[in-house]
Every structure is written in structure tokens, then in C-alpha cells.
Amino acid sequence: MTKDLTFLVIMGIAVMLLMIVSILLAVIFNQRKKSQHRTAMEKLREQQQNQLIEAAVRSEETERHRIAETLHDEVGAILSSAKLHLLGIKSEVLDEKDKKLHEKGRELLNEVIQKVRGISHNLHSNILKEFGLNEAIRHFVKKLTQETIINATTNLDDNYKTSNADDDISLYRIVQELINNILKYAHASEMLISSSFQNQVLDLVIFHNGDGLTQEQFEELRYQKEGLGLKNIQNRIILLKGTILFTSGTEGYRINIHVPVKTAQHE
């Protein structure tokens, strides 16, 4: 009887402890499985989000090209034809008043042709494709300096060579959007666009002495409807798997774009 009782107690304790250990192991295993599943789901969600962003960015780019081509080939051609027709009018036979009107018409037409060409070039990424990111940025900044009172300079690292044309388009659009924002809102008189390329990482810095954005403002504005440009910037940054940082100092505002450069996928 005593032996049976002691055996029962020992076995009882052993079975209970074994049960607790088994349950604990089952819970640990289950939790690990859930965690793996969640990680996989998050990865999938991120992948889907990136695909959506990529599709949006690509379609935007395609649309830009379409509009640029239409402007250049159709509107540009009609405007050139209109100019030819206008030039065909013999100004000697016109009286003084009509001569002035003819002259003014010609000036306005030239201006429109220039504008349309400018918009078309802005929308199109021909320079980017032919001469690379650095040259496209230099060209864009040079054009700005001619049109505005801002003193913009570039100091770009020529060690950077295009390896992925699509990524370069995204980078170029980011720079374009940021510079346009600086021109519109910052009231800056000085601007410097510089870059450095090291260990397959491209660091682009836009510095200006106007009223810029802080990181908090950027985070806040990019979710607002009016902040469409900022949202586009963020989307492209996500697509490039890079980071963007807005900082300010005593001398001015700085925007740092940090992008790991991928090797070419398709040319």
C-alpha cells in the first residue's frame, strides 16, 4: 500500500511536469510558427506595396513621355507651321499699326515655341538617357539659373555611372521636384546640388539658404492631398530603397538623399 502510494505520487509529479513541459513546447512552437507567418505576410505586403508604387511611378513616367511627345511632335509642329505662315506675311505692305501687331505676334509665337520645347524637355528624360544623371541635373540647374534670380551651382561626383536607367529617372524626378519646391516656397538666393558616390551608395545633397522643410514637416505634409509632390518623392524613395533626410542649420537647409545603387537589370 505504501509503495503503491509513493509510486503514485512520484508518477503523478512526473506526469504533471511532463505535461507542463509539453504544453510549453507546444506554445513556443505555435508562437514561432505564427511569427514566421506574420513575417512572411509583412514581406508579401511590402512587396505588393512596392509593386503598386512601381506601377504608379512607371505609368506616371509613361504619361510624361506621351505628353512630352505630343507637345513636341504635334503642338510644336503646329506652332512652327504657324510661325512659318506668320513669317510669310510681307511686313513691307503693312501699315505701321499692323507692322507692330505682326512683330508682337511673332515674338509671342517664339516665346510659346520656346516654352513648349522647355516643357517637353522637362517631361522627357532624353538627356538623362543619353548623357546620364549628372548631366541631366546640371542641364536642369543651368536652365533654372537662366530663368530665375537664384544662384544655383552643382558639384556632382562623376564617378557615378548610370547602372539602372529607371532608378536614374526616379532620382532625377526627385531632384526636379525638390528644386521646384525650393524655387516655389523657399525664397532662396543660393543653392548647391552636390553628390558623392562610394561603396555602391549615392549620396545627393541639396543645400539652400531659404526657408526649407524640417523632417517633421515633410512627414506631415507627405500625407496631405496638397503635398502630392512630396508623396511622389517618398514613393520614389521607397522604390529606390533609399532614405531622405531634411535638416536645418545656421547656414541654411539641407536635403540628404541616400540611395544604394543597384546593378543593371535591363537597359
Next chain:
Amino acid sequence: MLIPLPFIIKNKSLPKYLKPIKAYVLIALIINLGTTVIWKYKEPWGFKEGDFLWSNNFLYNIHSVIRLLLFSYFFILLEQRFMHRVKKALPFLFLLLAAVNFIFFENFFDRWMFSNRLLAMEAAILLFYCLQYYIYLTIEDRSTALVKQPGFWIVTGLSFFVAASFFIFLFYSYLTAEDLKFAVDIWDVHNIAYVLLCICIAINFKKQND
């Protein structure tokens, strides 16, 4: 109970569910101290058989009731939306059964033996609480790391304690009658499991501090 004490004193802002455990540690420390003092000094202080403080068994009974009530409250405060009504009803059921037991069958202040029925019932109910805690962790959608789950270390320590102690409590009066030496030896298993519970409580409070 001295093991978790420094971590409990150090932590000022505790989440609500840890407050019953803090209370338990402090009360258990006093009760265990009382148990040891009575056991050690009953003879030097001249207590005789029949004196109230000659036996410390009633302190085991009090400890059991307080442990169940405070740990039940701890499980209720964890706010796991699972068997919520059962969890709330169990302490009342325990008190009812304990009252019936002590009114009709046993003496709460028995000089010779603590109530093994009371302690076994307490262990069974606490085991149920621990099992439902683990079941909830398995079925819930969140996948937070186990060690970061509120109260995980306390429940794990308690699971081992009640699993190791249930059969000891259940048969202890029979064991003392049949084989006193084995009964004394097997009580060490209970003591080791209790130390493990204290370590787990200390870990939980330490993690909370971090």
C-alpha cells in the same frame, strides 16, 4: 520570497496586473517568516502541545487561500478575452468549497496537519488558470514573442509549482501516516518548485524594470 523582493521594491510604476503579485510576495514573505519562526522557536519559547502557536499548519491554510485569491485576481487582470466568466467565478467557488470543507469535514486550525484538500483544490484551480493562459496564447492572433507576453514568467513558474505540488498536496496526509520519511523528502520537491516560482516572479519583475 526574498528572491523577487528587491525587484519588486525597485519597481515603482507597475502595470495593474502585477499588483496582486506584489501583494502576494509581501504577504507570503510574512506568512513564511511566521511559519519558520513558529517551527523553530515553539519549544525555546515554551509553547506546549495544545497551545495555539504550537502548530504552524493554519498558516499553510491561510497562505493557500491568499495565494489562490491573489493569483486569480492576477489572471483576471491580464484581460485575456478567454473564459472570462469562469475565471471570475472560480475564486468564489473555491471559497464556497473551502467553507463547506472547514464547516463540515476539517478543522482550519488543525494542530497536526494542514488541509491537503484545500491545498490540492487550490493547486488544481491554479493549474486550470495556467492552462487557459497557454491556450489563449495559442489561439490569439497576435504573435508577440512569448517572453514579452504579460505575466509569462510568472505563469510559467506557477505552472511548474502547481504541477509539482498537486500530487504532494493531494496525498500528503496519507503519506505522513504511511511513510513519514518519504513525506519529508518529497516536500523538498515542493520547496524546489516554490523557489523556481520565486525566481520566475523575480525575472518577470526584472523584465518589467528593463
